[in-house]
Amino acid sequence: MSAQRIEGKQISDAIRAEIVQETAELKKKGIVPGLAVVLVGEDPASKVYVGSKAKACEQLGFYSEVHRLAENTSQSDLLALIEKLNKQDSIHGILVQLPLPKHIDEKAVIDAISVHKDVDGFHPVSVGNLVIGDVSLLPCTPAGVIEMIKRTGIEIAGKHAVVIGRSNIVGKPVAMLLLREHATVTVCHSKTPNMEEIARTADILVVAIGKAKAIGASYVKPGAVVIDVGINRLEDGKLAGDVDYDAVLETAGYITPVPGGVGPMTITMLMLNTLKAAKQTHAIGV
Numbered sequence: 001m002s003a004q005r006i007e008g009k010q011i012s013d014a015i016r017a018e019i020v021q022e023t024a025e026l027k028k029k030g031i032v033p034g035l036a037v038v039l040v041g042e043d044p045a046s047k048v049y050v051g052s053k054a055k056a057c058e059q060l061g062f063y064s065e066v067h068r069l070a071e072n073t074s075q076s077d078l079l080a081l082i083e084k085l086n087k088q089d090s091i092h093g094i095l096v097q098l099p100l101p102k103h104i105d106e107k108a109v110i111d112a113i114s115v116h117k118d119v120d121g122f123h124p125v126s127v128g129n130l131v132i133g134d135v136s137l138l139p140c141t142p143a144g145v146i147e148m149i150k151r152t153g154i155e156i157a158g159k160h161a162v163v164i165g166r167s168n169i170v171g172k173p174v175a176m177l178l179l180r181e182h183a184t185v186t187v188c189h190s191k192t193p194n195m196e197e198i199a200r201t202a203d204i205l206v207v208a209i210g211k212a213k214a215i216g217a218s219y220v221k222p223g224a225v226v227i228d229v230g231i232n233r234l235e236d237g238k239l240a241g242d243v244d245y246d247a248v249l250e251t252a253g254y255i256t257p258v259p260g261g262v263g264p265m266t267i268t269m270l271m272l273n274t275l276k277a278a279k280q281t282h283a284i285g286v
């Protein structure tokens with residue numbers, strides 16, 4: 001039997017409808033969630049992402065500001081802008097689009113964002129809070145992965161989850177969130193010797209390695225939940241995940257497609273973080 005597709009677009013639309021409702025409630029109290037997006041330079045992909053984020057703000061009724069800075073902007077000018085946004089009451093979330101030009105120290109920039117406005121969830125304090133299980137703004141793609149699994153009605157507690165990939169933006173935080181949800185978690189990476197064997201023991205397999213179609217059916221336990229975070233551009237211009245979708249379809253129990261799986265969740269979780277930040281600022285329960 002074919003795996004059930006987990007439709008990220010549909011789940012994302014449902015969350016957005018909830019955000020619209022909550023935003024309307026907040027507006028009655030005179031609060032408008034506000035997001036500032038900062039783009040430095042002319043990276044074409046980054047420009048598209050920034051445009052999508054601004055559009056999402058508009059659709060959901062948020063206030064937004066897009067700061068487009070020249071490629072040669074100095075680090076001190078960028079830090080000064082962040083400092084200004086940290087103090088600006090109309091802004092509840094600050095997102096600096098990565099990657100930054102080489103002359104700017106990304107860590108210094110992330111560290112400068114107020115932890116209360118860290119809607120990307122990359123600030124070391126947010127990461128620390130995630131690890132110790134304190135309230136924090138969660139990184140968007142990993143939070144989206146958990147939300148998709150939960151909203152599909154899949155129980156995480158007690159399951160064996162295997163995460164392939166250990167990046168700071170996806171693999172590690174996904175692993176921490178799965179642990180928080182009471183899964184038993186194994187993390188694999190490029191130096192893991194018997195990865196195929198380990199992956200085959202997973203009830204929930206999350207793949208984030210950035211290698212098109214690298215994970216085939218031999219990595220998947222029959223009936224497993226397969227979450228494919230990868231987004232890879234093929235030579236023919238089409239998008240593919242890190243999982244060989246067609247090959248895995250008959251083995252997995254659930255699978256996320258690419259495109260239309262994890263991808264649509266990421267911006268939606270950014271919007272949810274901005275809403276949460278606005279509520280936290282005004283001490284409204286989250």
Ligand code: NAP
Pocket residue numbers: 141164165166167168169170171188189190191195208209210211214229230231232262263266
């Ligand atoms: P990354 O920073 O390049 O990290 C890749 C990780 O995968 C590393 O930990 C690496 O191991 C591991 N890895 C690479 N090749 C491997 C292999 N053959 N076997 C086992 N492990 C391997 O990538 P990332 O930022 O996490 O992104 C991963 C993918 O997710 C990319 O396709 C990216 O485009 C996509 N992505 C999607 C979204 C979304 O919104 N859907 C968001 C973010 C990223 P080592 O640590 O040992 O080098």
